[in-house]
């Protein structure tokens with residue numbers, strides 16, 4: 001009896017753990033707690049009345065299609081519109097090259113299923129997106145973190161990691177990277193590094209998986225050239241409508257080289273038969289009937305104001321030994337606290353003080369990141385952000401103890417992301 005229970009689950013489930021962020025959701029969503037933990041987009045700015053009319057009309061006029069099964073590949077009109085979205089970042093693609101997925105999370109999961117055997121290596125920035133780490137663990141892939149700085153992934157660090165993997169006889173299957181407005185680090189990969197990283201991966205026979213849900217959310221409206229735009233044969237591009245339209249619709253996509261794409265459609269079929277038809281049609285009609293780029297500009301302005309509120313509050317309230325990244329788009333700031341403070345251990349005390357964050361260790365598979373935390377500014381209002389950071393500062397101050405609060409502080413080393421104008425890519 002006991003043995004049957006012990007063997008009930010597949011061996012690979014041993015790597016499946018609830019993420020720290022998920023575990024925190026219940027407490028952090030109490031109204032008295034300012035949550036700087038989640039990455040929920042701010043949907044209040046959407047034109048809900050117009051959307052509800054459009055959805056009602058869609059079901060009335062086209063319900064028999066919208067509520068029916070469809071192709072595992074995704075609806076052709078939507079795939080065509082997705083090509084126009086990607087063109088904003090310099091990507092040239094044909095609709096048949098796009099596979100619609102249930103959010104880009106499903107793209108990550110299915111790609112890992114297709115590419116990785118147990119023990120295969122996935123290179124990923126350290127820190128990296130927690131949902132991707134979950135998929136890598138579920139397929140027993142081994143994650144090797146590659147260092148980042150204020151300008152994103154460090155090419156020399158990647159080279160060294162690949163050399164070490166080769167020397168150890170490991171099979172590296174992909175580089176998973178978030179080049180723009182990184183989750184959780186808040187930094188952006190410098191344009192100068194992009195070609196170099198592509199060349200390194202090509203030379204080592206490693207596929208690049210470019211995850212880009214935030215690329216259109218740069219605060220100055222500029223976009224960066226997608227990695228995919230330079231090396232279409234060796235880059236799989238993942239996109240999403242979650243951050244630029246509606247996360248609950250769960251519509252994302254994958255643009256992949258032919259051989260990967262063919263397998264991906266089969267994997268979609270076995271995972272879900274087809275992505276939700278109704279949701280695809282909602283997105284498609286939204287793109288056709290609304291000024292979706294104008295709506296993204298509205299989102300950008302909201303997030304820029306919130307980013308500013310957070311940076312001001314960090315500067316004003318946090319102890320001087322703290323450092324943080326300065327995002328120029330997206331949702332997140334990555335904060336480093338003084339030595340001796342453990343952000344994971346501190347979290348329950350922060351929640352008791354009325355503020356929640358995501359502790360840094362959740363964004364690494366090797367549990368480093370103990371002195372880091374991710375703060376999200378996407379959801380709370382600027383006033384709540386200021387209040388949340390004020391509460392957080394009190395907790396950090398108490399945590400580091402009296403011994404550290406006296407004497408001369410360590411030099412403040414703020415790492416601006418893509419700070420120089422020369423790093424920006426502005427499409428004409």
Ligand SMILES: Cc1ncc(COP(=O)(O)O)c(C=O)c1O
Pocket residue numbers: 039102103104105106129131178183211213239240241242247250251252
């Ligand atoms: C880097 C990154 N990739 C993928 C996702 C998942 O997005 P989707 O809602 O499209 O599944 C997220 C969501 O937070 C993300 O931050």
